[in-house]
Amino acid sequence: MEKTKCLIIGAGPAGYTAAIYAGRAALDPVVIEGPEPGGQLTTTHIVENYPGFAEGIDARALMDAMRAQAERFGARMVRGSVVSCELATRSVTLDSGETWSGDTLIIATGASAKYLGLESENRFRGLGVSACATCDGFFYRKRTVAVVGGGDSACEEALYLSSLASKVYMIVRKDYLRASEANKKRIAAAPNIEVLFGSVTKEVLGDESGVTGARLERGGELYDIRIDGFFLAIGRHPNAEWLGGQLPVDENGYILSDGVKTSVPGVFVAGDVRNTDFRQAVTAASDGCRAALEAEKYYKNEIQ
Numbered sequence: 001m002e003k004t005k006c007l008i009i010g011a012g013p014a015g016y017t018a019a020i021y022a023g024r025a026a027l028d029p030v031v032i033e034g035p036e037p038g039g040q041l042t043t044t045h046i047v048e049n050y051p052g053f054a055e056g057i058d059a060r061a062l063m064d065a066m067r068a069q070a071e072r073f074g075a076r077m078v079r080g081s082v083v084s085c086e087l088a089t090r091s092v093t094l095d096s097g098e099t100w101s102g103d104t105l106i107i108a109t110g111a112s113a114k115y116l117g118l119e120s121e122n123r124f125r126g127l128g129v130s131a132c133a134t135c136d137g138f139f140y141r142k143r144t145v146a147v148v149g150g151g152d153s154a155c156e157e158a159l160y161l162s163s164l165a166s167k168v169y170m171i172v173r174k175d176y177l178r179a180s181e182a183n184k185k186r187i188a189a190a191p192n193i194e195v196l197f198g199s200v201t202k203e204v205l206g207d208e209s210g211v212t213g214a215r216l217e218r219g220g221e222l223y224d225i226r227i228d229g230f231f232l233a234i235g236r237h238p239n240a241e242w243l244g245g246q247l248p249v250d251e252n253g254y255i256l257s258d259g260v261k262t263s264v265p266g267v268f269v270a271g272d273v274r275n276t277d278f279r280q281a282v283t284a285a286s287d288g289c290r291a292a293l294e295a296e297k298y299y300k301n302e303i304q
């Protein structure tokens with residue numbers, strides 16, 4: 001088993017920021033990068049709301065820069081996913097068979113957007129198909145978009161998009177919204193939002209320029225809508241299964257914590273995988289910083 005002072009699981013803004021701070025604190029961080037190095041941001045194109053980039057920045061370039069910055073301070077990157085772990089000893093086993101343990105452990109495995117699973121949806125990912133209105137909505141100013149889902153997230157994404165796009169369809173498979181009364185009222189009051197109840201997406205339509213429409217089914221009948229952007233808001237999925245229930249989670253599977261501290265000594269949690277109010281790259285990075293500073297404190301007080 002290989003050992004380090006600070007083991008970080010996850011390579012999004014939270015994991016890389018934790019690695020930058022842990023590296024500077026001489027904790028020899030090792031980052032287990034998982035199946036999606038760069039995290040959720042890499043599913044989008046341009047990031048326009050990360051501070052410091054007046055003209056926006058390519059999402060992949062931003063994540064590559066964070067990774068390089070962490071490496072500059074000595075962080076080691078390990079490819080592989082955790083298949084099992086023992087939090088009490090802060091040790092993990094990877095799909096490669098490698099085992100690692102840390103004097104401190106930072107969990108930063110994030111969350112993943114759920115997709116419908118259609119082949120056409122996959123084909124147009126990043127070409128009009130997005131699971132983040134805040135990231136990509138800006139590109140649809142005065143255009144027509146659709147949001148799939150009828151929960152609070154879908155309502156909020158649709159409302160956000162309605163301030164930019166000229167028309168927003170909500171594609172809702174049931175005959176009602178599964179959202180708070182406040183959000184239902186706001187949707188009903190928005191003049192440019194049309195809710196397509198009882199409708200299921202069968203195919204995302206498009207050409208070489210990207211998404212041009214969607215084929216929907218309602219009551220056994222197929223019909224098409226013309227759209228430029230297709231947004232998913234059917235829920236997110238915290239990447240916490242690998243913990244095998246060793247930490248308490250909320251009803252949606254997000255890790256319950258006291259800030260970035262978990263109930264296990266020396267184990268910290270940062271970013272979208274924890275039960276937190278905001279799920280933005282910058283808040284995840286902030287969490288990563290806090291988790292590394294807590295890890296440094298723990299290492300100095302309990303281990304050194």
Ligand code: NDP
Pocket residue numbers: 115116148149150151152153154156173174178180233234235236252
């Ligand atoms: P929800 O699980 O509440 O809603 C998911 C929506 O997506 C439902 O309408 C569901 O339909 C639909 N859906 C799921 N799978 C599919 C599919 N395969 N095809 C089509 N539609 C699908 O998720 P949210 O992310 O909206 O919210 C998660 C939690 O966070 C909720 O408790 C919510 O209240 C809360 N939240 C609160 C906010 C607020 O209060 N401001 C903001 C955002 C979230 P169906 O109803 O048919 O299952």
